[in-house]
Amino acid sequence: MKEVKLVPFTYKNEKQIAVKFGYDDSIRIHLKKLLDIKWSNSNKTFYIKYSSENKIKVYKHLRAINCLIDYSELKTVLPNITKTQSFKLPKLNEHQTTDLQRFKKWLQQKRLSENTVNTYVEVTSFFIRYAALKNTLNYSKRLIESFNYDFIVQLNKSISYQNQCINGIKKFLDYKGVEVEALELERPRKEKKLPVVLNIEELKQIFDQTHNIKHKTLLSLIYSAGLRIGEAINLKVKDIDSKRMLIHIRGAKGKKDRYTLLSEMFLDLLRIYYKQYKPKVYLFEGQGGEQYSSSSAQSVLKSAVSKAGLKKQVTLHTLRHSFATHLLENGTDIRYIQELLGHSSPKTTMIYTHVSETSIRKIKNPFDNL
Missing domain, CATH: 3.30.780 (Translation Initiation Factor Eif1)
Structure with missing residues (x-):
């Protein structure tokens, strides 16, 4: 590291x-x-x-x-800083460092995303050092459960992070040739929280408070096409198909390509942005022509939300959730929404039926019959 x-x-x-x-x-x-x-x-x-x-x-x-x-x-x-100092974990020795580097290459050969690889390697590094602390090379179920309690439960880590840890350790055991299934490692169930959704008026307030044309274009793109932030900043100029009014998303989550909508109103905004900034490769470029960063995009949104005086917990992904919910409320078939969002399972898309105002309003409240 x-x-x-x-x-x-x-x-x-x-x-x-x-x-x-x-x-x-x-x-x-x-x-x-x-x-x-x-x-x-x-x-x-x-x-x-x-x-x-x-x-x-x-x-x-x-x-x-x-x-x-x-x-x-x-x-x-x-x-969110792992308090490894509490355990006084020993440093990796030369052999362990070399093995971890080989493990990283092994993960990369599996074509996992860079973020996933880095997370798995980091978690495995802590696990190896924890095993050294316990003076054992026997990567047993009991050791993993002990690591899970000391390293995750005691430190009140999120269920999502706990699942990442288990996934990373399982990959490492697979790399080491240990029979993973025999250990019967279980992942905790994630909390099922409904997504935060903005209404049209709230979206207008955010866009009205975003005066920089590049920033406004980026936020408008994420909402109008229902993109993940990684998909938005990975877009290249050539991915905009104005003749077919489509946007080509390449190598998205699950390494899948797809097409999504290109809004006519957004295209007008995009042309103004393009004439002013003239991006060469990536549609949104930072200083020196490098790819725009997700942290910068999040800062832009946070500033606009604050200026608009909104109290909701809004992230870039909230714009994607809002796109899907508004499509559903406008009568779009959920199977088309699934395709536009790039969901592999319709179950993932079905969550938007729980936050759709149209669906909820159709329900007759029994109190009204009294």
């Missing part, structure tokens, strides 16, 4: 957070995608204004590329 240190320092008479790391192009390029990050020639470091929000923002941004972050000098506790 690449090591990065977050250090407080004063620059231009203001308290800043310096991001220190050894020369690494991948970290440098990734950092440049972060909104509000700057480079100081005199200090030879990236930096950002010191604030609780920025501490979390920088941490999450660097964790996305699997960096090991030392934030001890900030004298703070950041959320």
Whole structure:
């Protein structure tokens, strides 16, 4: 894992957070995608204004590329940080490090996504160190259950993270040739929460508060085409088919291609954006023609939601949920919605029937018969 240190320092008479790391192009390029990050020639470091929000923002941004972050000098506790220090886990030895690198290559050969690979490798690293702490090489069901309790349950990790841990460990055992099914590892059931959905007026308020044409175009695209943020920032100029009024989504979740709708009103906005920014490869590009970052997009949305005074917990995925729900309320067959969203199972799409106002309004309230 690449090591990065977050250090407080004063620059231009203001308290800043310096991001220190050894020369690494991948970290440098990734950092440049972060909104509000700057480079100081005199200090030879990236930096950002010191604030609780920025501490979390920088941490999450660097964790996305699997960096090991030392934030001890900030004298703070950041959320979602695995408290491995509680267990005083031993460091990986040379053999374990080599084995972990081979495991990563093995996962990559399975053509898993980069995020999934990084997550599985990180979890496995903790599991190997936990086994070393327990002085055992016997990766038994009992050891995994003990790791699960100490590392996940005791630290109140989410069910989603617990499932990722179990998936990662199972992949590692498979890589090591251990009979996984015989261990009978069970994943906890996820909470079934209904998605947050915005109404049309709330969407208008968000778009009205987004004045930068690139930002408005990106948010409008996610809603009008029902895209995941990864799909939106991966889009290339050539993927827009204005003659057929379709958008070609390539290699989406599950490594599937699909087509989704190209709105006429959105196309007008897109043409204005294109004339102003003239993107070369990716439809949305950051500084230097690099791919736009999801964290920047989330910051844009958060700012617009705040300015609009909305109280709902809105994320970029909320725009996709809203697209699907509004299609359903307008009478679109749920099988078409499934295709547009790229869901492999209709069960996933059916969740929108639970949040559709049209469906709920059709129900006659028995109180009205009294």
